[in-house]
Amino acid sequence: MFTPRPIAFVHSPYQDTSEIPRGLGARHLAEGSIELLREFEPGLADIEGFSHLFVLWVFDRATDFSLTAHPPADNRDHGVFATRSPRRPNPIGLTVVELLGRDGPVLRVRGLDMLDGTPVLDIKPYLSSIPTEKIRRGWLAEAEACKG
Amino acid sequence: MFTPRPIAFVHSPYQDTSEIPRGLGARHLAEGSIELLREFEPGLADIEGFSHLFVLWVFDRATDFSLTAHPPADNRDHGVFATRSPRRPNPIGLTVVELLGRDGPVLRVRGLDMLDGTPVLDIKPYLSSIPTEKIRRGWLAEAEACKG
Numbered sequence: 001m002f003t004p005r006p007i008a009f010v011h012s013p014y015q016d017t018s019e020i021p022r023g024l025g026a027r028h029l030a031e032g033s034i035e036l037l038r039e040f041e042p043g044l045a046d047i048e049g050f051s052h053l054f055v056l057w058v059f060d061r062a063t064d065f066s067l068t069a070h071p072p073a074d075n076r077d078h079g080v081f082a083t084r085s086p087r088r089p090n091p092i093g094l095t096v097v098e099l100l101g102r103d104g105p106v107l108r109v110r111g112l113d114m115l116d117g118t119p120v121l122d123i124k125p126y127l128s129s130i131p132t133e134k135i136r137r138g139w140l141a142e143a144e145a146c147k148g
Numbered sequence: 149m150f151t152p153r154p155i156a157f158v159h160s161p162y163q164d165t166s167e168i169p170r171g172l173g174a175r176h177l178a179e180g181s182i183e184l185l186r187e188f189e190p191g192l193a194d195i196e197g198f199s200h201l202f203v204l205w206v207f208d209r210a211t212d213f214s215l216t217a218h219p220p221a222d223n224r225d226h227g228v229f230a231t232r233s234p235r236r237p238n239p240i241g242l243t244v245v246e247l248l249g250r251d252g253p254v255l256r257v258r259g260l261d262m263l264d265g266t267p268v269l270d271i272k273p274y275l276s277s278i279p280t281e282k283i284r285r286g287w288l289a290e291a292e293a294c295k296g
Binding site: 060 | 208231284
């Protein structure tokens with residue numbers, strides 16, 4: 001395996017998890033930035049050409065994991081791998097952000113859903129999408145239909 | 149931070165990286181499976197309802213990283229975070245797979261692009277896409293245009 005190290009930290013408007021929109025219909029439009037550690041800045045070359053990025057980050061305030069999760073969107077438990085619960089065996093979060101601009105080591109982005117100060121493990125270009133009509137969303141679609 | 153641990157291993161048709169389609173127009177239609185370790189199987193509850201999954205995994209045969217990468221799709225170097233190079237500061241891979249079915253701890257999937265035996269760190273439901281017309285793909289689109 002490997003030893004995770006932060007390559008960057010998030011500057012977000014969220015100081016507490018209670019401030020982050022969750023559950024059905026939650027939209028993540030928060031703007032902020034991702035600031036690379038100076039030693040990793042050369043790794044950003046040519047990133048400006050991409051409109052969207054995958055950000056892999058650490059749920060650094062999660063202290064334990066559970067194989068079942070109780071998402072805010074539903075009143076039933078689900079397996080943790082069928083949810084976005086922070087309490088995962090490997091506490092890695094994944095967010096797609098829109099890249100608004102770059103100032104040296106700082107990426108200005110929209111769509112943050114993580115806490116201020118969150119450590120980032122990796123950034124990758126978002127290259128393609130699954131067509132919407134081909135996506136099935138299991139229990140989440142059922143929960144939406146019940147509350148609709 | 150945290151200590152990464154495998155939750156699953158990939159069974160793929162690829163024994164060597166030279167067998168994995170790379171570069172412009174590469175399509176990943178390989179079928180195979182992701183076999184959860186028994187202790188993590190309860191975390192799969194209700195995953196059958198999702199058509200596509202994010203798989204986070206380890207480039208366990210990468211031995212070092214480089215902040216610049218030379219992708220097969222282009223004759224220029226780019227920053228590693230603007231590529232999918234395996235030689236990353238945190239050697240984590242990300243693949244979207246189509247879930248074909250589940251047999252207990254085994255997920256049958258399409259779209260594998262990792263080697264047989266690759267350790268998996270996390271599985272998450274794929275919930276939504278960026279509309280294709282909103283995605284810009286920087287150097288990759290340029291490289292495609294030049295070779296088109």
